[in-house]
Amino acid sequence: MSNSSEPVDAVVDSPTNGGIQPGKYYGRSIPYLPINGYPGKLIAVEGTDSVGRTTQIQLLREWLEVKGYGVVETGWTRSPLMQPTIELAKSSNTLNKLTFVLLYATDFADRLEKEIIPALKAGFVVLTDRYIYTALARAGVRGVDRAWLRNLYGFAIAPHLVFYLKVDVDTLIGRVLGSRGMDFWESGMDLKHGDDIYDSFRAYQQKLLREYTSMADEFHFRTLDARRSINKIQDELRRQVQAFLEPSP
C-alpha cells in the first residue's frame, strides 16, 4: 500500500545496482540501530540442503578460535522466539507462501537484533549457517515478488564474505537419500508438482539451484564446488577467510 507520490529513494541503496557495502544495511536500515564502525565481521555460508554447510562452519569455527578470534554462530530459524512457532506452522497445513516468508523474516529480525548486531559490535566473527539468500531463493521459487522481497530484507546487513557451496542436483539427491531421506518441505511438496516425492524433490531443488545461481552476481557470492571432499572445501574456505581477516601487506 505504498503511496506512489512518496519519494522512493531506496533505489540508491538497492542491492541490484551493485552498491553493496559489506557490514552495512542492504537497503532501508533499522533507524534505531546504527551499525557503522562496528569491528566484527559477518561471514555467511549458503547452499541448498546436504551440501555440508554445518560441518564446514564447525571446522571453520574451531580453526578461527585456535587463531584467537571470538566466534558466534547463528543459523536459519534458530531464534528462541520464533523457532517453536515456525515448527508448529510447518506441521499444519495453514501456511501460505506469504505468511511463510514473513515468519522467516521475523525469525531473522530477532536474530539480527539480539545475536548478530551485538556480536558485531563486540568484535566477534559471526558465522551464519544460511542467510537471507535462503529466504530469497525459497520465496522466489514460490513466486513471491522479487522487488518486495528485497525491500523486506533491506534491513539485513550485507556480509563481509558470502560463500556459496554449490552442488548439482544429482549429487544432492544422492546425499539426501544416503542420509535422512527426503522430507515434505525440502521436496517442495507444498508446490504440488505431483504426488511423487522424488520428482517433486528434483524439480524443486533444481529451481532452488537456479535461484541461487541468479543471485550469485547480485550479492557477490564466492562460489565453491561442494562436490569435493570436506577437507578440500575447508582448505579453500580457510584460505579465503584468512586473506580477508589478515591481508598480507
Add this chain to the structure above:
Amino acid sequence: MTFSLLHATDFADRLLYNIIPPLKAGMIVLADRYAYTAFARDATRGVDRQWVRELYSFAVRPDVTLYFRVPIDVSLDRLMARRVKLKFYEAGMDMGWSANPVESFRLFQGKVLDEYDRLVEEFGLNVVSAVGSITEQQRVVRDLVARHIRTTHVVESTETPDEQLV
C-alpha cells in the same frame, strides 16, 4: 523490527483467510484496525516509514477508512475508567521513555497520534471525531459508509452534520 514483522505475519494470515475470500464473494468486510495501525505504531517505534509501507504493499487498499480521533486525555480517561492497569505495549513501556505507565502512555500514544495525522493526508483517511456520543459518531459513520455502498433501499441523506468534523 521483530514486533513489526510478527504483526505483519498475523495480518497476512488474516488477509488471506478472513478478508480476501469474503471480498471475492462480494461481501462487506469490516476491519477493526488495519495496516495503518502498523504504519503509526511501527514508525513510533523507530522503524523506517517507507519500509513498513512497502512491507504492507500486499494488503488490499480499503474502499473506506475511518479514523476515530481522540485527544490523549480522553483515551486515557476511558482506559482508566475500565481498567486498573495499562497494557505494557499499549503504553509503549518497551521504549523505556518512562517508568510510569501513564506518563509512558502519554508520550508514546502522543507520538502515535502524530503519525496518524500524517496518514490522514497520505492515504485520505476519513477522520471521525470520537469525542462525541456513540450515537453522534454512528450517524457520521453511516453517512460516510453510505456513499460507498449501494443498498437495496434508498438511503435518505441527512443534513450532513459531518462537514465540520471531516
